[in-house]
Amino acid sequence: MSYHHIQELAYEANMQLPKLGLVLFTFGNVSVVDRSLGVFAIKPSGVPYEELTPAKMVIVDLDGKTVEGALRPSSDTLTHAVLYKHWPNIGSIVHTHSTYATAWAQTQRDIPVYGTTHADHTTAGIPCAAPMSDEMIKGNYEYETGMQIINCLKENELDYEEVEMMLVSNHAPFTWGKTPAKAVYNSAVLESIAQMAYLTEQINPSSPGLKDALIKKHFERKHGPDSYYGQS
Amino acid sequence: MSYHHIQELAYEANMQLPKLGLVLFTFGNVSVVDRSLGVFAIKPSGVPYEELTPAKMVIVDLDGKTVEGALRPSSDTLTHAVLYKHWPNIGSIVHTHSTYATAWAQTQRDIPVYGTTHADHTTAGIPCAAPMSDEMIKGNYEYETGMQIINCLKENELDYEEVEMMLVSNHAPFTWGKTPAKAVYNSAVLESIAQMAYLTEQINPSSPGLKDALIKKHFERKHGPDSYYGQS
Amino acid sequence: MSYHHIQELAYEANMQLPKLGLVLFTFGNVSVVDRSLGVFAIKPSGVPYEELTPAKMVIVDLDGKTVEGALRPSSDTLTHAVLYKHWPNIGSIVHTHSTYATAWAQTQRDIPVYGTTHADHTTAGIPCAAPMSDEMIKGNYEYETGMQIINCLKENELDYEEVEMMLVSNHAPFTWGKTPAKAVYNSAVLESIAQMAYLTEQINPSSPGLKDALIKKHFERKHGPDSYYGQS
Amino acid sequence: MSYHHIQELAYEANMQLPKLGLVLFTFGNVSVVDRSLGVFAIKPSGVPYEELTPAKMVIVDLDGKTVEGALRPSSDTLTHAVLYKHWPNIGSIVHTHSTYATAWAQTQRDIPVYGTTHADHTTAGIPCAAPMSDEMIKGNYEYETGMQIINCLKENELDYEEVEMMLVSNHAPFTWGKTPAKAVYNSAVLESIAQMAYLTEQINPSSPGLKDALIKKHFERKHGPDSYYGQS
Numbered sequence: 001m002s003y004h005h006i007q008e009l010a011y012e013a014n015m016q017l018p019k020l021g022l023v024l025f026t027f028g029n030v031s032v033v034d035r036s037l038g039v040f041a042i043k044p045s046g047v048p049y050e051e052l053t054p055a056k057m058v059i060v061d062l063d064g065k066t067v068e069g070a071l072r073p074s075s076d077t078l079t080h081a082v083l084y085k086h087w088p089n090i091g092s093i094v095h096t097h098s099t100y101a102t103a104w105a106q107t108q109r110d111i112p113v114y115g116t117t118h119a120d121h122t123t124a125g126i127p128c129a130a131p132m133s134d135e136m137i138k139g140n141y142e143y144e145t146g147m148q149i150i151n152c153l154k155e156n157e158l159d160y161e162e163v164e165m166m167l168v169s170n171h172a173p174f175t176w177g178k179t180p181a182k183a184v185y186n187s188a189v190l191e192s193i194a195q196m197a198y199l200t201e202q203i204n205p206s207s208p209g210l211k212d213a214l215i216k217k218h219f220e221r222k223h224g225p226d227s228y229y230g231q232s
Numbered sequence: 233m234s235y236h237h238i239q240e241l242a243y244e245a246n247m248q249l250p251k252l253g254l255v256l257f258t259f260g261n262v263s264v265v266d267r268s269l270g271v272f273a274i275k276p277s278g279v280p281y282e283e284l285t286p287a288k289m290v291i292v293d294l295d296g297k298t299v300e301g302a303l304r305p306s307s308d309t310l311t312h313a314v315l316y317k318h319w320p321n322i323g324s325i326v327h328t329h330s331t332y333a334t335a336w337a338q339t340q341r342d343i344p345v346y347g348t349t350h351a352d353h354t355t356a357g358i359p360c361a362a363p364m365s366d367e368m369i370k371g372n373y374e375y376e377t378g379m380q381i382i383n384c385l386k387e388n389e390l391d392y393e394e395v396e397m398m399l400v401s402n403h404a405p406f407t408w409g410k411t412p413a414k415a416v417y418n419s420a421v422l423e424s425i426a427q428m429a430y431l432t433e434q435i436n437p438s439s440p441g442l443k444d445a446l447i448k449k450h451f452e453r454k455h456g457p458d459s460y461y462g463q464s
Numbered sequence: 465m466s467y468h469h470i471q472e473l474a475y476e477a478n479m480q481l482p483k484l485g486l487v488l489f490t491f492g493n494v495s496v497v498d499r500s501l502g503v504f505a506i507k508p509s510g511v512p513y514e515e516l517t518p519a520k521m522v523i524v525d526l527d528g529k530t531v532e533g534a535l536r537p538s539s540d541t542l543t544h545a546v547l548y549k550h551w552p553n554i555g556s557i558v559h560t561h562s563t564y565a566t567a568w569a570q571t572q573r574d575i576p577v578y579g580t581t582h583a584d585h586t587t588a589g590i591p592c593a594a595p596m597s598d599e600m601i602k603g604n605y606e607y608e609t610g611m612q613i614i615n616c617l618k619e620n621e622l623d624y625e626e627v628e629m630m631l632v633s634n635h636a637p638f639t640w641g642k643t644p645a646k647a648v649y650n651s652a653v654l655e656s657i658a659q660m661a662y663l664t665e666q667i668n669p670s671s672p673g674l675k676d677a678l679i680k681k682h683f684e685r686k687h688g689p690d691s692y693y694g695q696s
Numbered sequence: 697m698s699y700h701h702i703q704e705l706a707y708e709a710n711m712q713l714p715k716l717g718l719v720l721f722t723f724g725n726v727s728v729v730d731r732s733l734g735v736f737a738i739k740p741s742g743v744p745y746e747e748l749t750p751a752k753m754v755i756v757d758l759d760g761k762t763v764e765g766a767l768r769p770s771s772d773t774l775t776h777a778v779l780y781k782h783w784p785n786i787g788s789i790v791h792t793h794s795t796y797a798t799a800w801a802q803t804q805r806d807i808p809v810y811g812t813t814h815a816d817h818t819t820a821g822i823p824c825a826a827p828m829s830d831e832m833i834k835g836n837y838e839y840e841t842g843m844q845i846i847n848c849l850k851e852n853e854l855d856y857e858e859v860e861m862m863l864v865s866n867h868a869p870f871t872w873g874k875t876p877a878k879a880v881y882n883s884a885v886l887e888s889i890a891q892m893a894y895l896t897e898q899i900n901p902s903s904p905g906l907k908d909a910l911i912k913k914h915f916e917r918k919h920g921p922d923s924y925y926g927q928s
Contacts, residue, residue, distance in 0.1 A: 488884060488885070488888050489881065489884070489885075491813065508927065509924075509925055509926050509927065510925055510926025510927060511926075511927065535927055536924070536926070536927055539917055539924055539925045561813050561888075563888070563891060563892060563895070564895065566811060566813060566892055567892050567895035567896045567899060568899060569811065570810040570811040570892060570893075570896040570903060571896055571899045571900035571903045572900070572903065572904060573899065573900055595907060595910075596910070598907070598909040601907070601909040601910050601913050602909060602913070605913055634810065634811045634812060634905075634906045634907070634910060635811060635812045636811070636812065636813065662895060662898065662899055665899065666898065
């Protein structure tokens, strides 16, 4: 059984994080799933980006058990596993501690929709999953983090295929997508949205937010049957 | 009919945006007009900057209809077309989602004149066009965006040849100029002015703004018959 | 007696500071101790990073007296000496004037624990040592700075092997570690934590901070007998 | 008469400004004086840094009249001339519109002494010269700007050899020094001090500022007969 294809993809996607300024040292990880094999490739834990190679990507099954690889996988591996198991249509997950998105997560607030940069990507505020109970933290913490993300979307009646980015309270952002390129793209977009929303509130604490009609318009320019952004 | 000259200019100007730190991914576009041919060259929609070539620039007429090019033009094309049609003396238009200018747009506030860096470029605050009605948004949105820009200048009794930069509410900045170099320059200047104005209000919320005499002096140093900035 | 080994280590660590964006001009210094020889190597005072060489690192004993070297050692040398003398298990010390950590030091406030990025590194707020009395400042200032750091940790009942970073009121941060790589890492992490905490309070002045259970969990993921972060 | 020596120095110093991130486009200028010849070399007006050469530096006398050079000198030339004429011991002047220092200038506030980074360079707050009267602005504006700087220092009973950096209300910073290297260094230090002071007030609006004893101590570490910073 060869896993080279997802190891190569996971390696390339992980290496994008420092290039995009989204990680300091080892504070982030990307995984890429192969649905037919039922496994994903993920960054090894605590290994600096400059020492990564495709072969060092660890292969893990959807219960978070290592299938192949000499190194220990990311300490966040179980969170990735839970999301892949519950969300059949995602192909890749990214976790960073990028500065502005992490600051918002630390405030326990959703990021409001203040402009079209945000609405181009999702029609909702970026949800911030509630803090976990002490029992969840002391129990299977990384598994519970995944469940917290899943349940937060459910409670907000949002679809993981429409909202591909979230904050976890007092922790940091997670993003996902059909492809590793899209999942990494979402992390960079979230960081930019988070910075702009911060500045917007600083300049005008009573900024009115985006009209519903404009939210709908911008999202439909980029998504759905009548979209006209990009090359079809 | 050859459009190479404006395709080359539009390509070069578009490539300046990531170099100046004004765009993330594909969030921006530059167009360059040829008045004698009645067409402009504009970035294709959603194509990453590193994949652009002069030949990929789409040729569009002043009603926004594609004249030449295999790719779909920027989704903001009609906004460019409207501005070229109404403002006979501009040669190029730039649209970005640069961080600080976009944050100001999201607040629906004009950027006040706090210093000479601003007054060197325009004697007025940078206007923020009002939010559109739902009818305008659901209708010909990009056309209406252009009309909103034009009407906002009119209402403020400002001349598009004197004020070459504006914000669109909850959206982002547009700038223009006689040449592509000037239009791109204006986008970078606007971002710098927007950052300084933000910091000014944070440090001193009752900052007094610039005296009229100083606004006039600095603008006239750079513009008009008695200017003495630059090489004549 | 050869000191090349610590000179080389100190040189390499000092050169990391400008690469990580932690210093402007000469505003920082790293030292590396050899416990068996009872000396440490430290950056010479006021020499630009681009002119440094391993041979220019000054060798100083734990009372701060120069043992070898043609150049004057860092003006902060006595602070380093005091810390090495009182804390037998540290191998390296870093001092910078990095922007966000220095701003916090200037406020005389501890940095609260707002998120897991912080809790991954220490279970406590980053302490800010109290301002010195005029007598201490006029006396042996750099020695007293070291004592202020040591006493602040004691008063907060914190262990220098668990909390490896601190602020000195109205001055700037100091960090340390068993190795030069760890001490430099701590300076970069502190700067990131300081920036995130600043943004957190700006976005939500009543941000609740991290639950005790989560502080404990994240610290134990990375540290202690049951840690599972990184490669063992 | 050859001016190559000051043209070369002025060229080198001007080229440092974009490298240090202190200027956007042409928003800054450095001059270098030769006291024995009674002239200074200054950047030509509005010429991009990448097109500068030593030969393009304009030679001007202390009344601001061009002595040699095909290009028009910086529009701020008269301000430089006034300072050279009144302050016999300075060798170079730098003017930028660096972001944070300019934001402070726009608030019309002095930058308070919040920490040792500031006190290492001057014992006083960074003064912000008062706004000019309309008559001064309409008159010999650049000459009056120089007089405003000189008078502001006098009113604050500060010596231009001790305080080598200032803000001009609603305009931007000026710095100077015995050498071009020192004058450029002062511009970068001022920008850093300005950013830290801004952050300090944001984090804690009632930050207490630096004790007099510590201001004195840090300044004397670097300056005066008992200084022990740097290599003697």
